[in-house]
Amino acid sequence: MFRRPILVLLLLLALASPSAAEMKARFIAPQAVSQGEPFLVELILPVEPRSASLRWLGREQALEPRPVEGGFWSLRALVGASASQKAGREIVAFSVDVAGRSRTFPWQIEIRSRSFPESRLTVEEKMVVPPEEARSRIEKESRRVQAALASSQPSGLWTLPLNRPVKGIVTCPYGWRRVYNGKPRSPHSGVDLRAGVGASVRSLAPGRVLLAEEHYFAGNVVYVDHGGGVVSAYAHLSRIDVAVGQDVERGQVLGLAGATGRVTGPHLHLGLFLQGRSVDAMPLFEEDLKGLLEGRQELEIALG
Incomplete structure (x- = not known):
């Protein structure tokens, strides 16, 4: 006795639901972006995907x-x-199961x-050319960091x-070319805050x-996973107040x-890593996010 109303309901739902050919993603x-500049990408779907991932620069x-x-x-x-990424055209791609x-x-x-200034610093020579006994330690610490950056939920x-992690002003921006005791080193991978x-x-x-541990170069350092490939690092701490996990x-x-x-001298070195690559965190502190959002464009894509 309930068959006809159910059939009518199913028919109405079918008429109201768009076909696969009509459904569109945005x-x-x-x-365009500059070297070291973070940017936001978004895919909006009319249905929930069973799984999803993002591919960018081989990761x-x-x-x-x-x-x-x-x-x-x-x-x-x-x-x-990152600041050292070659200029050119690259593909960012979402992969989904719908x-x-x-x-x-x-x-x-x-x-x-992007042009980055140069800074010259004088530090203890062992911090420029580590002694032999410290090199094994530095390599182990580097492997631990890389493993952590690859484990984002x-x-x-x-x-x-x-x-913003501290209130102080920027004392050394992201990407500056570092010269320690006259010896050139890789670009500054984070931003120093007073x-x-x-x-x-x-x-x-x-x-x-x-x-949450002590490293040869970074001193006491904490890495935090914020999910989706976003990891932050806080270096040169005098004290660590959190634990792994x-x-x-x-x-x-x-x-x-x-x-x-x-x-x-005392300061906070803040690192921000997106899919394992260091970027400039400063644009993401802007209250209006104008620099992050301007220039974005939208493309509509049929799912059928």
Whole structure:
């Protein structure tokens, strides 16, 4: 006796639901970025994907979709190229499984060259050319960092703008060419912020502690995974107040600023890594995020 109403309901639902050929995805991204500049990419889908990932500069990062207004699903990622990345055109691509069908959505981005100033610093010679007995330690620490950067969870816990870890001004920007005791070294992989010994250092966003230990160059350092390939690092701390595996909140104190490791004075070295590559964190602290959002364009793509 209930068969006819059920059939009518199913018919109405079928008429109201768009066919696969009518469903469309929206890809939002910039057309050009500079070396070291973070940027935001987003894929908006009309249905929830079974799985999703992002590929950029040879690295794959699993992502977790999140529901957004209107019954849509968003895949949102922070991406960037390091200061040493060659200028040219590269492809960023989302790969998704929708209803058992794999789809890839590529977007071409131009990476533009950027000029970075040079800074000359005088430090202890052992911090420029480490003694033989320290080299094995440095290699082990580097491997631990690389493993941590590759372990980011799919679920993005970050929100923009990011929380500024200390109030101090920038004393050495990202990307500056470093010359220690007259010997050129790789570009500055983070940004140095003024902070006196004992100043509270706070997390950029919610996350989980990946590393909390003492390193030869970085001194006391904490790495936090914010998900979706976003990892922050806080170096030269005088004290560490968190432990590996601990979940932290946005703005939570991770430790106290100091002058441990290779330094010329107390400060916080802040590193931000997107899919394992260091980028300039400063554009992500802007309250209006104008620099991050301007220049983005939208492409509509049929799913059928």
